Every structure is written in structure tokens, then in C-alpha cells.
Amino acid sequence: MAVKLQGFEFWKTTLRGARYVVAPMVDQSELAWRLLSRRHGAELCYTPMLHAQVFVRDANYRKDNLYGEVCPEDRPLITQFCANDPEVFVQACLLAQDYCDAIDLNLGCPQMIAKRGHYGVFLQDEWELLEKMVKLANEKISVPITCKIRVFNKMEETVQYAQMLEKAGCQLLTVHGRTKDQKGPATGIASWGHITAVRNAVNIPVFANGNIQHLSDVEQCMEETGVQGVMSAEGNLHNPALFEGLSPPVWEMAEEYLEVVSQYPPCTLSYVRAHLFKLWHHTLQIHKDLREELAKVKNLQGLTEVSRQLRLRCQEAGQVVGLPFPHWICQPYVRPVPKDPVANSNGTEVKAVRHKRALSLEDSDGASDALSKNKQKKKARNPHKNFCPEQKPKYIKCEQCGNPKGNQCVFNLCRGCCKKKAYKEVADCPSHGLKFKTKAEKQKSEREEEGKSRGLQEEGGFLPGLAPLGLM
Numbered sequence: 393m394a395v396k397l398q399g400f401e402f403w404k405t406t407l408r409g410a411r412y413v414v415a416p417m418v419d420q421s422e423l424a425w426r427l428l429s430r431r432h433g434a435e436l437c438y439t440p441m442l443h444a445q446v447f448v449r450d451a452n453y454r455k456d457n458l459y460g461e462v463c464p465e466d467r468p469l470i471t472q473f474c475a476n477d478p479e480v481f482v483q484a485c486l487l488a489q490d491y492c493d494a495i496d497l498n499l500g501c502p503q504m505i506a507k508r509g510h511y512g513v514f515l516q517d518e519w520e521l522l523e524k525m526v527k528l529a530n531e532k533i534s535v536p537i538t539c540k541i542r543v544f545n546k547m548e549e550t551v552q553y554a555q556m557l558e559k560a561g562c563q564l565l566t567v568h569g570r571t572k573d574q575k576g577p578a579t580g581i582a583s584w585g586h587i588t589a590v591r592n593a594v595n596i597p598v599f600a601n602g603n604i605q606h607l608s609d610v611e612q613c614m615e616e617t618g619v620q621g622v623m624s625a626e627g628n629l630h631n632p633a634l635f636e637g638l639s640p641p642v643w644e645m646a647e648e649y650l651e652v653v654s655q656y657p658p659c660t661l662s663y664v665r666a667h668l669f670k671l672w673h674h675t676l677q678i679h680k681d682l683r684e685e686l687a688k689v690k691n692l693q694g695l696t697e698v699s700r701q702l703r704l705r706c707q708e709a710g711q712v713v714g715l716p717f718p719h720w721i722c723q724p725y726v727r728p729v730p731k732d733p734v735a736n737s738n739g740t741e742v743k744a745v746r747h748k749r750a751l752s753l754e755d756s757d758g759a760s761d762a763l764s765k766n767k768q769k770k771k772a773r774n775p776h777k778n779f780c781p782e783q784k785p786k787y788i789k790c791e792q793c794g795n796p797k798g799n800q801c802v803f804n805l806c807r808g809c810c811k812k813k814a815y816k817e818v819a820d821c822p823s824h825g826l827k828f829k830t831k832a833e834k835q836k837s838e839r840e841e842e843g844k845s846r847g848l849q850e851e852g853g854f855l856p857g858l859a860p861l862g863l864m
């Protein structure tokens with residue numbers, strides 16, 4: 393068995409000393425996007441976060457999210473999981489280890505879904521559990537284990553946290569310099585001070601995450617914090633050539649991406665659409681008809697055609713005032729400042745700082761006064777809808793996976809688990825619209841009817857395959 397490299401050796405050799413890193417992004421760091429980013433300077437990519445429990449129990453999920461995306465150009469690659477059970481986490485790691493260079497544990501997701509599912513940043517205070525998970529994975533799996541964390545308010549606590557993970561066996565640490573509460577309108581800026589403190593306190597490689605929109609930010613961050621690499625999420629989504637220090641026309645990136653999508657294993661259409669929305673963000677503010685078209689089309693050709701139309705319009709148009717570059721140049725999105733300043737968890741007011749947009753998966757749940765576009769749409773449909781997390785009804789968990797269960801599910805499960813059970817047991821669940829039993833009974837009675845009429849025909853002296861006399 394090959395020797396498992398550790399810490400700096402692992403970073404230098406297996407990860408080839410990667411400095412430019414594309415973040416794990418649910419629905420967005422899929423194979424095609426990773427390949428595009430690698431062609432434009434990214435040296436290491438992460439898969440989107442995968443659910444360890446689902447990965448263990450569902451072969452299709454493994455195929456769709458990892459096994460089916462294997463590609464030699466897509467290395468080095470780190471697979472990220474969310475998990476809260478050491479045994480399940482290790483089982484998932486064992487099933488994934490042959491398809492990647494390391495496994496990352498997500499300890500940073502601050503979304504409501506992570507709170508309900510008890511993972512991500514909501515494990516930040518459960519040091520004993522985290523220690524067990526990292527230790528067991530480090531002992532049992534053949535590739536190194538890494539972690540991605542958010543910082544605590546207190547620098548000292550952040551440092552102790554990082555040291556605890558290192559001691560448990562973590563071989564590389566990504567530090568997102570925002571706290572659990574820095575999300576939505578309170579996102580604010582990431583603290584490079586916290587990242588520097590962690591860098592100085594551990595003996596494993598550290599990646600910095602947060603506040604990266606241009607190559608100059610990458611360089612400044614590495615110089616200020618002393619980290620080995622810098623990870624970008626939203627900056628990369630708006631400009632996949634960020635690590636090259638270029639700001640190409642959007643159509644160049646969009647067309648190259650669409651080409652990669654068509655050359656590699658099928659990519660979920662909603663991911664492609666979401667990428668095009670982000671790339672074309674500024675132009676779509678102007679060409680609103682094409683925005684609607686982009687939301688409506690139902691296949692890859694349709695998306696490609698909208699992108700082509702956008703290019704033609706840009707090539708015909710002149711410069712539009714109000715943006716640092718023409719709108720068709722890849723550039724960071726600067727979130728509008730909320731009307732009422734919000735205090736972040738450090739107690740500081742978040743106002744004129746450049747705001748990360750509420751579209752971000754990690755950010756999208758905290759919004760209350762500045763609603764995300766999706767929430768605005770929901771509100772337009774239902775003006776009484778309440779987005780305040782405290783006042784939301786508490787969800788009852790699915791007995792199998794912990795996701796919210798269906799309101800009146802006969803099995804007390806979520807839709808996915810219910811469908812599997814209902815299929816296996818040939819049962820119905822009206823609340824989930826599943827009719828396996830009804831369909832089976834219908835088929836049975838049809839078969840019986842068929843049998844009866846065939847019997848009658850045979851009784852009447854007809855031979856199978858021969859039409860009755862009266863019909864000849």
C-alpha cells in the first residue's frame with residue numbers, strides 16, 4: 393500500500409503545491425465548471441458538498457456526483473462531505489477515496505438546512521465529535537483528510553479550534569474568515585487577521601477563503617496572511633479566469649463552458665443555467681427579455697442560443713455607464729448595501745463594505761430585510777409569507793435521513809426516503825403523490841380481466857391467435 397503523505401508533503405506532492413483553489417460549491421463546482429476553471433489558472437478544485445449518509449446508502453447518488461465524473465484532467469481533486477457521525481463519515485470516505493486526492497469535511501455551511509441536518513458550521517462547538525470524526529477518518533482511509541472551517545469571533549478560540557483539528561489528524565485546513573453569523577445582509581468582510589493567527593499556530597498547510605475578487609486580492613491575501621493557497625467561490629463564478637489575472641468578455645467564458653458541458657458526461661441543466669445567470673449577470677440587467685428567455689428554455693441548445701443572442705447584442709452595443717467595465721466583461725458582483733446597516737457578529741456595523749450577494753448558497757438563508765431574488769418572487773406570489781427563521785414552523789425530521797419529513801407522509805419520511813420505501817413495499821403515500829399500490833392493483837385487475845376474457849374465448853371454441861368467426 394502506498395505511503396499516505398501528510399501535511400506539507402501532501403500539499404507539495406499530491407496537490408502539486410496548489411495556490412489557486414476553486415471552492416466547493418453545491419450545484420456549481422461540477423465537473424464542467426472545474427475543467428473550465430482549471431483551463432484558466434485554477435490549480436485545485438473541490439467537488440460540491442456531498443451528503444455522507446446519502447452517499448453511503450444510494451448508488452445512484454455516488455454515480456451522479458462522483459463516479460460518473462471521473463476525468464484525468466480533473467486532478468488534483470478534493471471531495472467534500474457533510475457528516476455528523478464518525479462511522480457514516482468513514483464509510484462515505486472509503487467509498488470515495490479511490491476517486492479523489494483527499495476528503496474534506498464541511499464545517500462551514502451556515503444555512504438553515506445545515507442547522508436542521510446538524511452539520512456544517514453547526515458542529516463548530518462539538519469538538520469531541522469532530523475530533524472523533526477526523527481521527528477515525530485519518531486512521532481508516534487511504535487519502536488525507538482536510539477540513540473547511542469558519543472562524544469564531546474570538547481569535548484565540550479560532551486558533552484552539554484549528555489546533556484541535558490538526559491534532560485529530562486534519563492534513564490541510566481552509567479558513568473562511570467569516571463567522572457563523574456573517575451571512576445574508578450581514579456577510580461583511582472576511583477577517584484575514586483570524587486567518588493569519590491560524591496560519592501561525594498550526595503546522596499544516598492553510599488556505600484562506602473570503603474577500604477574493606481579483607488576482608491582486610489573491611496576492612495581497614497570501615502576502616498578508618502567509619497562507620499556502622487562496623480559495624475563491626463567488627469571484628470564480630463571476631470570472632472563471634480570475635486566477636489568470638484576466639477579465640475576458642463573458643461570451644468567451646460562456647461559450648467555452650458550454651463547449652465543455654457538451655463534451656463531457658451530461659451536466660444537470662439547472663447547473664448550466666445558474667452558471668450562465670452568474671456570468672451574464674450584468675448584461676441581463678439590461679437585456680431583460682433574454683433574462684426571461686434564459687429562465688424558460690428547456691435544453692442545452694436553448695441555453696446556448698440565448699448566450700449567443702447576448703453576445704450579438706453586446707457586440708452591437710456601446711459602453712453602459714455605472715459599472716467599472718462594460719457589462720460584458722467578467723467582473724465581480726458587488727452586492728448593494730442594505731438600506732439599514734446590519735451589525736455582524738463582531739458587533740461592527742456592516743455598511744459600505746462590498747456585499748457578497750444573497751444568492752450564495754452559504755449566505756442565502758440569513759436574509760430578512762434584504763430578500764434574495766427567489767424570496768422576493770415567493771413574496772410576490774404570497775405577500776403573507778414569513779421569512780424570519782425564528783417564526784418559521786419547526787420541521788419534523790424524516791426518520792431515516794433527518795431532512796424535513798412530508799407533512800402527512802404515511803411513513804413519516806421525506807419524499808426521497810418515502811419513494812424508496814413505498815416502491816419496495818408496493819404502497820401508496822397520498823401526501824407524496826405516490827401510487828405504487830394503486831397501480832399494482834390496477835395492473836392485477838387488468839390482467840385478471842384479460843385472463844377472464846381469454847378464458848371465455850377459449851370456452852367459446854376460439855383458439856388463441858385466431859379471430860372469432862363473427863369478426864372475420
Ligand SMILES: Cc1cc2nc3c(=O)[nH]c(=O)nc-3n(C[C@H](O)[C@H](O)[C@H](O)COP(=O)(O)O)c2cc1C
Pocket residue numbers: 415416417418419420440441472498499500501540568601602603604623624625626627748751752753754
Ligand atoms: C453557489 C455556492 C455554493 C456553495 N457551496 C458550498 C459547499 O458545497 N461547501 C462549502 O464548504 N462551501 C460552499 N460555499 C461557500 C464557499 O465555498 C465559500 O466558502 C464562500 O462563498 C466564501 O468564499 P467567497 O468569498 O470566495 O465567495 C458555496 C458558495 C456558493 C456561492
